[in-house]
Amino acid sequence: MCGIWALFGSDECLSVQCLSAMKIAHRGPDAFRFENVNGFTNCCFGFHRLAVVDQLYGMQPIRVKKFPYLWLCYNGEIYNFKQLQKQFGFEYQTLVDGEVILHLYNRGGIEQTASMLDGVFAFILLDTANRKVFLARDTYGVRPLFKVLTDDGFLGVCSEAKGLINLKHSTSLCSKVEPFLPGHYEVLDLKPSGKVASVELVKFHSYKDEPLHAACDTVETLPSGSFDLETVKSNIRILFENAVRKRLMAHRRIGCLLSGGLDSSLVAAVLLKLMKEINVNYPLQTFAIGMENSPDLLAARKVAAHIGSEHHEVIFNSEEGIQAIEEVIFSLETYDITTVRASIGMYLVSKYIRKKTDSVVIFSGEGSDELTQGYIYFHKAPSPEEAAEESERLLKELYLFDVLRADRTTAAHGLELRVPFLDHRFTSYYLSLPAELRIPKNGIEKYLLRQSFEDSNLLPKEILWRPKEAFSDGIASVKKSWFSILQDYIDQQVDDLLLEKAAEKYPFNPPKTKESYYYRQIFEKHYPGRSNWLPHYWMPRWVKATDPSARTLKHYKSATQE
Numbered sequence: 001m002c003g004i005w006a007l008f009g010s011d012e013c014l015s016v017q018c019l020s021a022m023k024i025a026h027r028g029p030d031a032f033r034f035e036n037v038n039g040f041t042n043c044c045f046g047f048h049r050l051a052v053v054d055q056l057y058g059m060q061p062i063r064v065k066k067f068p069y070l071w072l073c074y075n076g077e078i079y080n081f082k083q084l085q086k087q088f089g090f091e092y093q094t095l096v097d098g099e100v101i102l103h104l105y106n107r108g109g110i111e112q113t114a115s116m117l118d119g120v121f122a123f124i125l126l127d128t129a130n131r132k133v134f135l136a137r138d139t140y141g142v143r144p145l146f147k148v149l150t151d152d153g154f155l156g157v158c159s160e161a162k163g164l165i166n167l168k169h170s171t172s173l174c175s176k177v178e179p180f181l182p183g184h185y186e187v188l189d190l191k192p193s194g195k196v197a198s199v200e201l202v203k204f205h206s207y208k209d210e211p212l213h214a215a216c217d218t219v220e221t222l223p224s225g226s227f228d229l230e231t232v233k234s235n236i237r238i239l240f241e242n243a244v245r246k247r248l249m250a251h252r253r254i255g256c257l258l259s260g261g262l263d264s265s266l267v268a269a270v271l272l273k274l275m276k277e278i279n280v281n282y283p284l285q286t287f288a289i290g291m292e293n294s295p296d297l298l299a300a301r302k303v304a305a306h307i308g309s310e311h312h313e314v315i316f317n318s319e320e321g322i323q324a325i326e327e328v329i330f331s332l333e334t335y336d337i338t339t340v341r342a343s344i345g346m347y348l349v350s351k352y353i354r355k356k357t358d359s360v361v362i363f364s365g366e367g368s369d370e371l372t373q374g375y376i377y378f379h380k381a382p383s384p385e386e387a388a389e390e391s392e393r394l395l396k397e398l399y400l401f402d403v404l405r406a407d408r409t410t411a412a413h414g415l416e417l418r419v420p421f422l423d424h425r426f427t428s429y430y431l432s433l434p435a436e437l438r439i440p441k442n443g444i445e446k447y448l449l450r451q452s453f454e455d456s457n458l459l460p461k462e463i464l465w466r467p468k469e470a471f472s473d474g475i476a477s478v479k480k481s482w483f484s485i486l487q488d489y490i491d492q493q494v495d496d497l498l499l500e501k502a503a504e505k506y507p508f509n510p511p512k513t514k515e516s517y518y519y520r521q522i523f524e525k526h527y528p529g530r531s532n533w534l535p536h537y538w539m540p541r542w543v544k545a546t547d548p549s550a551r552t553l554k555h556y557k558s559a560t561q562e
Contacts, residue, residue, distance in 0.1 A: 002060070003027030003048035003411075004073045004145075005163050006124045008133060008155040008188075009195035010042045012168040021046030023162040027075075029414040033059055037071065037126065042194040045073045045124070050360070050414055061126075064093045067102050069129035074098045075159055076121030076143045077418075079246040083216045084116060097249070101125065110134045114185045114204040115212040118246070118424060122180070124157050126190070133188040133196055139205050140367065140422045141182030141399025144407055148177045153195030155188065160408070161333050161533065179533070182399050183207070207395055208431045211424040218242065219425070227434055233452040235429060243423030244270045247363065248278065252416075255359030256309070257349065258286040260299025262446060262466060263365025263374070267420060269307045269458040271363055283310040285359045289349040291316065291482070299466060306460050314352045316345075318485045324348060326522050331412040332404065335509075335523035335531070337516050338538045338548035339405050341486065346409040354413035362415050366406045367422035369468075370394035371430055372446040373438055376468055377540035379445065384435035390541060391438070392431070398422075401538050490518045509534060512546060 003024035010017055018034050025032065028048025037043040047060040062072040081100040085092060090103040101123060104113040110125070114136045122145035125134040135157060137145045148156045148164050156164045157180075164177045180186070183205045188196040205211060219242045222235050244267065248254065254275070256268045272284045286309040288300035297313055304311035321344050328347045329340060353359055369375050373391050381387035403419075410417045420426070430438070433448075441447040450464055494514040502517055503510040506524075508531045511517035516537070524531070538548050 002050055002075045003046075003159045003163070004060070004075045004122065004124060005046035005048075005158045006044065006073055006126075006156070007167070008040075008043045008190065009153050009193060010044075010167075011154065011170050014042070014044050017167060018044070018046055020163050020166050021048075021158075023166075024048060024158060024160050026414060027159055027411045031059060033061075035061060037128070039128065040190075040194045043126075043190075045071065047073055050416060060098075062094070062096060062099060062102065064099065064102060066091070066093070067106055069127060070102050070105070071126040071128070072098065072101055072123060074101060074121055074123035074125075075145075076119055076123070076138065077247075077249060077416075078117050078119040078121065079249060080116075080118035080213055080216060083218065084213075087216045098123070105134075110136070110185055110187065111202070111204060112212075116216075118211065118213040118217070120419075120422075122159065128190075131190040133190050134185060135180055135188075136185035136204075137180050137182050139183045139207055139211075139424055140395065140403060140427075141179075142403055142407070142417075142419055142422060144399075144404070145180040146177055147180050148175075149196070149198065153191065153193075153197055155196045159411075161527070161530070162330075165527065165530070177530070179399065205424070207424070207427055208392070210428045210432075214425050214428075217425060218246070222429070227437065229437075232433060232437065232448070236426075236449065236452040237456065239423070239426040239429055240266070240420065241270055241274070243420035243426045244363070245274050246423075247418040247420055248274060248280075250361040252360040253282060253285075253358050254280070254361045254363065255285040255287060255353060255357065256363040257346070257365070258288050258300045258303060258309075258311070259296045259365075260288065260301070260303055260463065260466070261296070261365070261468070262450065262464065263368035263421065265299075265303045265365075265459050265463050266449075266453060267363050267365050268303060268309060270420075272307050272309055273458070285310045285312060285357055287312045287314065287349050287353055287359075287362075289314040289316065289345045289352075291318070299463060302460060303463055306463075307458075312352070312357070314349050316348050318489070320348065321345075321482065321485070322489050325519075327412075328409070329519060329522045330526050331408045333408070333527060333530075334400070334404060334534050335516070335519040336401060336534050336538055337513075337519065339401050340519050341483070342402075343405045343409050345482075346405060347412065350410045350413040350415055353415060360415055361418060362410055363418045363420065364406055364410075365421060366402050366417075366419045367395075367398065367427070368446070368449070370398060370402070371421060371427055372449045373440060374446045374468055375540065376445065377543050377545075379440050379443070380542040381439065382542065384439045387439050388431075388435040395427070400534065486515060490515050494518050494521075506531065508532060509537060 005021040028050045031049040033047045045061045078097040081097040120138045120142035122137045122143040146161045158164045186201045187199040258264045258268050290297040328343050
C-alpha cells in the first residue's frame with residue numbers, strides 16, 4: 001500500500017504543485033520521493049512508500065537498466081510475479097513485485113499487461129520512447145486511483161482525490177476530479193509540450209470471466225461444467241484457500257481484522273492455518289472493535305480462542321466514535337450514510353493497530369457480502385436471477401462503497417489491506433455457479449459458502465452459521481446500537497428546518513434524514529462542490545427502505561428479537 005501521484009503538462013511551478021502530493025503522505029509513512037521526468041520539465045512523479053516487499057530497492061518511480069525509457073509508479077501487490085517470471089523468462093533487477101509490469105509491457109503491450117496481473121493495483125506507466133502514458137486499475141478497484149484531465153491536456157493522477165483538488169492550472173483550480181474506473185486501462189499520447197491527449201479507455205477484465213492469468217496459477221485446473229454440490233463445495237474451499245495463500249507475500253508482519261462474523265472469521269481461520277504450514281515465526285494478531293459487550297466482541301473472542309490467534313480487543317465509547325466522524329469523512333472522500341457509519345469502527349481499530357502493534361499487512365473480509373449475497377435484503381429477491389444481477393451490480397460498485405471504506409480507513413493509518421474474497425479466480429468461479437445455488441436458503445444468507453466449510457472444523461458451528469450483523473450495528477449492543485447512538489447525537493446537531501430545505505441547498509443526492517444531512521455538511525466543508533463523487537446512496541433493494549441499516553429491515557428485527 002503506497003500513495004502515487006503524477007502530473008503531466010503542468011503550467012504551474014512543480015515545487016508548488018508538489019504540496020498537493022503531501023496530502024496523501026499517510027499512505028506511505030516510510031519514505032517519499034519526488035522526481036521530474038527527463039526531457040519533460042513540466043512532468044513529474046510523487047511517491048509515498050509503505051515498505052512491504054523489497055525494502056532495499058522498492059522506491060518509485062521504478063526504472064530498470066533494461067528499459068531506461070519506462071517509468072512506473074504503482075500502488076498494489078502483484079501476487080503472480082514469480083509465476084510470470086518463470087513462464088516468460090523475465091530477468092528481474094529488483095525483488096519488487098511491480099517490476100513485472102515493465103517486463104509484461106515490453107513483451108506484449110498494455111492490454112496483455114493489465115490482463116495478466118493477478119493482484120490489486122493502480123498504476124501510471126510512462127513510455128518516453130513511444131510518447132505514451134498508461135493508467136490502469138484492478139478489477140474491483142481495491143486500490144484507489146483518481147484523475148483530472150483538462151481540455152488543454154494537463155493530467156493529474158493520484159491515489160486519493162485530495163491530492164488533486166488543489167492543483168493549479170492556468171490560474172484556476174482543476175475542476176473535474178473523478179475516480180478512474182476499475183477493470184480499465186487508458187492510453188494517452190504524450191506531446192512534446194508534456195501535455196497529453198486521451199486515445200482510448202478500455203475495459204480489460206469483467207469479473208464474471210475467468211482471468212487470463214488463471215493459465216499460470218498455482219492451483220490445478222478445476223473440474224469445469226460440473227455443478228454437483230460436493231464438487232462445487234470442494235472448488236470453493238480450494239480457491240478460497242489459494243486466495244489467502246497468495247496474499248501471504250510480505251516482509252512485514254501480517255494481522256487480521258476479526259468481527260466474529262462469517263467473512264472475517266473464515267479469513268482469519270484459513271490465514272492462521274496457512275501461516276502455520278509455512279512456519280511463519282510469529283503469532284497471528286487478530287483485532288476486534290466494539291463497545292462494551294457488543295455482539296462482535298463476544299463472537300470474535302470465541303473465534304480467536306478456537307483458532308488460537310493473539311487477540312486484541314479495541315473498546316470505544318460513543319464519545320470517541322462521534323469525535324472521529326469528521327476525520328473519517330475527510331479520509332473517505334464520501335458522504336454515503338452506511339459507508340461513514342461502518343467506517344468509524346474500522347478507522348478506530350486501524351488507529352490502534354498502527355499505534356500499539358507492529359502488524360502492517362491486514363487481512364479483511366470485504367467483498368463477501370456482495371459476492372455471496374450476504375446482505376439481509378437478498379431474502380426478498382423476487383428470483384434467483386434477479387439476486388444474481390444484484391450481486392453483480394454490487395460488485396461493480398464496490399469501489400464506491402465497501403472497498404473505498406476498507407482502503408481509506410486502513411490507509412489513513414499507513415496499513416496495507418488484503419481482501420481474499422475479491423480474488424479474481426475465486427469470484428469468477430463463484431459467479432459462474434447457477435443462480436439458484438447462490439441464493440439464501442432456509443432463512444440463512446450465504447448458505448452455499450457456509451455449507452462449503454461445514455466439515456472443515458475451521459470455525460465453531462455457531463460462528464459458521466451466525467446471522468449477518470451490519471458492521472455498524474455489530475460493534476454495539478443490540479439494545480443500544482451504534483445506529484441509535486448516532487441518531488440521538490445528530491438529532492441535536494441538525495434542526496428540522498435545515499432538513500426541510502435540504503433539497504434546495506443540496507439538489508444532487510439531497511439528504512433525506514438528519515444523519516445524511518450532517519455527513520453532507522462535513523463533506524462539503526472539505527470537498528465543496530464534489531458531491532458527484534458519489535453517484536447515489538447505498539440502499540437495500542426490494543424493500544421500502546429510507547435507511548441503509550439492516551436494523552430497519554423486518555427480517556433483521558425478527559431475527560434479533562427471537
